[in-house]
């Protein structure tokens with residue numbers, strides 16, 4: 001069981017039995033994480049800052065890396081729709 005925690009306007013925690021994207025976990029929590037393009041790595045509105053558990057996230061793919069570069073994201077920031085967790089993770093949105 002994986003625990004995913006979201007800190008922001010609304011605090012939220014959810015438990016997932018399988019690997020899950022941070023966005024789908026946020027919707028399950030539920031917390032109001034913006035995701036304007038619907039999870040296609042185009043808008044960047046789902047950006048989050050990873051506070052703990054970065055080692056449990058999938059590495060950024062080409063599409064995510066491109067958006068993060070355009071956004072001038074910090075190394076600890078990820079797109080929730082593209083980052084998949086296979087262990088406990090805590091993020092700020």
Ligand code: FES
Pocket residue numbers: 034035036037038039040041042043044045046047067079080081082
């Ligand atoms: S929802 Fe648009 S980039 Fe994640």
